[in-house]
Amino acid sequence: MAEAMKQARGAGEPYHGIWSWLSTVDHKKIGVLYGVAAFIFFLAGGVEALVVRLQLARPNQSLLNPDQYNAIFTMHGTTMIFLVVMPLGVAFMNLLIPLMIGARDVAFPRLNAFSFWVFLLGGIFLNVSFFTGGNIFKGQLGAPDTGWYGYAPLTESAYSPGTGVDFWMLGIQILGIASLAGGFNFIVTILNMRAPGMSLFRMPVFVWMSLVTSFLLIFAMPVIAVAMFELTFDRLFSANFFNANAGATPLLWQHMFWMFGHPEVYILILPAMGIVSEILPTFSRKPLFGYPFVVFSGIAIGFMSWGVWAHHMFTSGLGTAANSAFGISTIMISVPTGVKIFNWLATLWGGNLRMKTPLYFAIGFIAMFTIGGLTGVTHSAVPSDYQQNDTYYIVAHFHQVLFGGALFGIFGGIYYWFPKFTGKLLSDHLGKWNFWLMLIGFNLTFQPMMVLGLLGMPRRIQTYPSGLGWDFWNMLATVGAFTIAVSVLVFMYNVFISLRRGEAAGDDPWDARTLEWSIPSPPPEHNFDVIPVVHSVDDWWHKKYVEGPDGVPVPVPAGAAVATATHGDAGHAIHMPSPSYFPLIAACGLPVMAFGFIYSFALIPVGVIILAVGLFGWALEPASE
Amino acid sequence: MSRRGVYLRRALVGAFALATVVLFAGCASIVGGAQNTLAPAGPVAGRERDIYLLVIWPAAAVFVLVEGLVLLIVFKFRNRKGDESIPRQVHGNPALEVAWTVAPAILLAIVAVPVLAGVVALGREPHKGATRVNVTAIQWLWQFEYPDYKDATGKPISSPNNEMHIPAGTEIGLQFHSGDVIHSFWVPKLAGKIAVIPNHPNHMWIKADHPGDYSGQCAEFCGFGHAGMRFRVIVQTPQEFAAWAKSQGAVTTPSTASSQPQAVASGGN
Numbered sequence: 001m002a003e004a005m006k007q008a009r010g011a012g013e014p015y016h017g018i019w020s021w022l023s024t025v026d027h028k029k030i031g032v033l034y035g036v037a038a039f040i041f042f043l044a045g046g047v048e049a050l051v052v053r054l055q056l057a058r059p060n061q062s063l064l065n066p067d068q069y070n071a072i073f074t075m076h077g078t079t080m081i082f083l084v085v086m087p088l089g090v091a092f093m094n095l096l097i098p099l100m101i102g103a104r105d106v107a108f109p110r111l112n113a114f115s116f117w118v119f120l121l122g123g124i125f126l127n128v129s130f131f132t133g134g135n136i137f138k139g140q141l142g143a144p145d146t147g148w149y150g151y152a153p154l155t156e157s158a159y160s161p162g163t164g165v166d167f168w169m170l171g172i173q174i175l176g177i178a179s180l181a182g183g184f185n186f187i188v189t190i191l192n193m194r195a196p197g198m199s200l201f202r203m204p205v206f207v208w209m210s211l212v213t214s215f216l217l218i219f220a221m222p223v224i225a226v227a228m229f230e231l232t233f234d235r236l237f238s239a240n241f242f243n244a245n246a247g248a249t250p251l252l253w254q255h256m257f258w259m260f261g262h263p264e265v266y267i268l269i270l271p272a273m274g275i276v277s278e279i280l281p282t283f284s285r286k287p288l289f290g291y292p293f294v295v296f297s298g299i300a301i302g303f304m305s306w307g308v309w310a311h312h313m314f315t316s317g318l319g320t321a322a323n324s325a326f327g328i329s330t331i332m333i334s335v336p337t338g339v340k341i342f343n344w345l346a347t348l349w350g351g352n353l354r355m356k357t358p359l360y361f362a363i364g365f366i367a368m369f370t371i372g373g374l375t376g377v378t379h380s381a382v383p384s385d386y387q388q389n390d391t392y393y394i395v396a397h398f399h400q401v402l403f404g405g406a407l408f409g410i411f412g413g414i415y416y417w418f419p420k421f422t423g424k425l426l427s428d429h430l431g432k433w434n435f436w437l438m439l440i441g442f443n444l445t446f447q448p449m450m451v452l453g454l455l456g457m458p459r460r461i462q463t464y465p466s467g468l469g470w471d472f473w474n475m476l477a478t479v480g481a482f483t484i485a486v487s488v489l490v491f492m493y494n495v496f497i498s499l500r501r502g503e504a505a506g507d508d509p510w511d512a513r514t515l516e517w518s519i520p521s522p523p524p525e526h527n528f529d530v531i532p533v534v535h536s537v538d539d540w541w542h543k544k545y546v547e548g549p550d551g552v553p554v555p556v557p558a559g560a561a562v563a564t565a566t567h568g569d570a571g572h573a574i575h576m577p578s579p580s581y582f583p584l585i586a587a588c589g590l591p592v593m594a595f596g597f598i599y600s601f602a603l604i605p606v607g608v609i610i611l612a613v614g615l616f617g618w619a620l621e622p623a624s625e
Numbered sequence: 626m627s628r629r630g631v632y633l634r635r636a637l638v639g640a641f642a643l644a645t646v647v648l649f650a651g652c653a654s655i656v657g658g659a660q661n662t663l664a665p666a667g668p669v670a671g672r673e674r675d676i677y678l679l680v681i682w683p684a685a686a687v688f689v690l691v692e693g694l695v696l697l698i699v700f701k702f703r704n705r706k707g708d709e710s711i712p713r714q715v716h717g718n719p720a721l722e723v724a725w726t727v728a729p730a731i732l733l734a735i736v737a738v739p740v741l742a743g744v745v746a747l748g749r750e751p752h753k754g755a756t757r758v759n760v761t762a763i764q765w766l767w768q769f770e771y772p773d774y775k776d777a778t779g780k781p782i783s784s785p786n787n788e789m790h791i792p793a794g795t796e797i798g799l800q801f802h803s804g805d806v807i808h809s810f811w812v813p814k815l816a817g818k819i820a821v822i823p824n825h826p827n828h829m830w831i832k833a834d835h836p837g838d839y840s841g842q843c844a845e846f847c848g849f850g851h852a853g854m855r856f857r858v859i860v861q862t863p864q865e866f867a868a869w870a871k872s873q874g875a876v877t878t879p880s881t882a883s884s885q886p887q888a889v890a891s892g893g894n
């Protein structure tokens with residue numbers, strides 16, 4: 001990919017090789033960086049998952065002791081949420097938003113680079129914790145071990161004296177800064193930088209979902225930030241926000257965590273819903289069915305996601321009034337989700353489906369995400385959740401939505417847009433192996449977990465006795481997990497081989513509908529030689545086809561379409577933001593400060609100075625080369 | 626079709642056949658199960674199971690509808706070789722879309738009625754005459770105290786750690802206290818879970834239909850020993866239970882003592 005991206009850059013590049021990546025402010029390169037970094041974290045989180053599954057494959061195993069098990073499942077969850085699915089969504093937002101709205105970059109390119117470096121360093125910071133628990137070669141893992149939602153007071157110093165939880169709270173704090181900066185950047189970009197004629201209701205649905213996601217980010221991250229600050233004060237300065245021994249009610253933590261946590265799950269899924277809403281029309285060669293319904297249901301989800309958080313606390317004893325209210329709101333949030341499913345099916349209906357890998361994944365998304373939505377409804381029926389809460393049934397539910405949903409959508413998106421950013425098509429044949437292995441592995445892994453939950457297996461247990469009817473299902477889930485691992489290997493091989501000798505893609509290999517397909521693959525640094533003027537939804541499609549009177553489109557006479565997408569060399573006259581190292585320097589200050597909180601306060605001013613140098617350099621840097 | 630395509634297809638058919646066999650074999654293992662939530666042994670777990678089954682049927686119907694449509698669409702509308710035609714560009718159908726927004730909303734609103742009734746019925750305070758048990762969870766064990774049964778010194782009797790004795794056919798009023806972090810009390814065959822939270826005393830009522838030995842387990846992650854924080858609920862006939870209480874030193878029992886005021890409870894399911 002590096003090669004292809006290098007070709008994409010114009011002449012006059014001040015930095016080369018790795019330096020051009022460290023200093024880049026180009027949204028496409030930053031998108032690639034996000035994607036690659038998140039994928040590496042995905043491999044780490046995946047290995048953690050395989051280790052967990054090995055430990056649970058059979059009853060009474062002791063491959064891992066409880067300390068190791070607890071660290072590994074915590075890091076698995078934290079990694080997959082904060083370092084994989086979120087940043088993969090952001091990777092697509094970076095790559096696509098400017099191209100889809102006809103802009104040359106995001107509103108604040110250097111802030112964008114800053115977001116990425118902060119995310120990367122935050123992720124590394126979090127994982128460094130593994131090495132801080134003594135001798136890692138003796139299996140002493142220093143990683144946090146209180147679960148991804150870290151319920152107080154277990155996270156208080158009295159019960160978690162090591163530094164693991166410190167790494168967790170400070171790491172998430174750092175990642176939150178990246179998300180906040182990204183959220184603001186995307187909102188301003190979408191609201192201010194659209195090409196002429198692209199009104200809000202002509203934006204691709206992916207851009208709409210990104211906008212909703214960005215708003216959720218900027219409102220949700222502060223909530224978790226406050227919770228983490230309070231925990232930080234408790235742990236480092238003996239405050240008593242969650243210290244039950246000093247009279248605190250630890251339910252406060254649960255409210256704050258889930259007030260962030262539920263919007264967070266939509267932050268994870270909405271970009272994937274956007275991706276699917278782009279893939280389906282292209283491959284069925286029909287417009288999205290009911291664009292306004294899909295958009296408004298996305299907005300509705302955005303609002304409603306703030307009113308359901310206590311469904312994670314049905315068994316916390318909030319009382320019948322709260323449980324009834326949140327039961328109803330949760331039952332109702334499945335309506336806008338269901339609307340989307342039917343609209344997607346109607347998009348496919350009557351189409352001429354070109355069965356390529358992206359469409360496989362998008363249809364897989366519909367089929368698997370539906371299962372997750374339906375299990376969600378079964379635990380919105382509050383008394384039934386009293387049984388399901390904190391069991392493998394819940395584990396099944398959120399993997400159905402996050403893996404069967406978000407990740408299937410993301411893989412579809414990779415197959416779909418890979419040619420745009422590399423100029424090479426991924427192998428469709430390998431792609432189908434990738435898809436089927438993943439689909440089978442996914443179902444083998446997570447559907448047995450529903451049975452396990454119904455059979456009374458709680459989540460987060462390091463081992464279990466035999467004789468409860470769980471053995472068989474656990475073994476099945478482990479086999480499934482390794483099947484998924486094989487599918488990921490196939491994917492990696494596909495990327496590797498396709499980058500080297502993949503079929504050349506051309507500008508518009510899928511005969512697609514949105515603006516990014518009107519420019520070369522890979523796109524030039526400035527994206528558009530001439531900023532397009534937009535006349536309708538799916539503007540690029542309408543440049544290629546006109547709709548006949550019976551609704552059947554006919555191609556525009558040859559030549560006309562090409563004329564609108566001139567690949568001239570006007571690029572030389574276009575002013576682009578210059579590369580800068582300062583975002584990276586500024587970002588480096590944050591983990592230094594965080595280490596300071598854990599090991600020695602003397603490091604904190606060092607971190608502050610690095611941050612300040614970065615920010616001042618950034619502010620004083622001349623605007624162009 | 627290419628040779629490789631044939632292999633892919635064969636591998637798929639094989640995998641699905643294997644999956645079917647495995648599933649049938651596995652189903653045999655579901656029957657029974659000491660923590661099976663679908664085989665309740667009391668009214669609370671029974672109600673929870675009923676509500677689950679109430680929801681799972683419409684959910685299954687939607688599942689069959691959506692997955693059926695997915696399969697139908699894939700077979701009906703997949704591209705045939707050489708067909709480069711572009712289908713009619715349908716942009717939407719507001720009436721249809723309103724229908725599939727409103728129909729699920731109505732279906733869900735109907736489902737909500739028994740759900741709310743269940744919330745109220747299960748979340749109520751234990752009845753006055755219920756046998757009371759104070760449950761304390763600490764890392765990583767369970768303690769059970771019987772405030773209605775006192776020994777000669779006036780202290781409530783308790784059962785051995787991780788072993789709760791209760792009489793069958795009688796309502797039990799449970800009060801929960803945590804000595805450290807959050808735990809969760811769960812006896813799948815008798816009742817769904819309730820969190821045991823420091824400074825937030827929860828309550829729950831349960832009832833066991835028949836004498837027996839039921840298995841329970843902490844359901845909220847509570848640290849190193851969480852997986853081993855298991856306990857038993859030994860349900861006895863009222864006579865056996867009374868005899869057991871005596872053997873634990875009880876001299877005052879609810880029938881001998883004047884009934885005490887019910888402890889004030891906050892929270893609850």
Ligand code: HEM
Nearest residue numbers: 265269311312334337373376377379380389390398401402
């Ligand atoms: C149809 C819509 C949905 C409904 C009605 C629903 C309902 C619920 C409920 C009631 C819970 C709490 C269960 C418990 O812990 O006892 C839950 C958990 C969860 N849901 Fe959903 N959900 C829906 C969609 C989603 C989506 C779209 C996502 C993310 C992409 C998601 C992610 C999660 C996660 C991550 C958890 C578990 C958090 C944890 O305990 O670690 N859900 N869901």
Ligand SMILES: [Cu+2]
Nearest residue numbers: 262265311312
């Ligand atoms: Cu939620």
Ligand SMILES: [Cu+2]
Nearest residue numbers: 843845847851
């Ligand atoms: Cu526990």
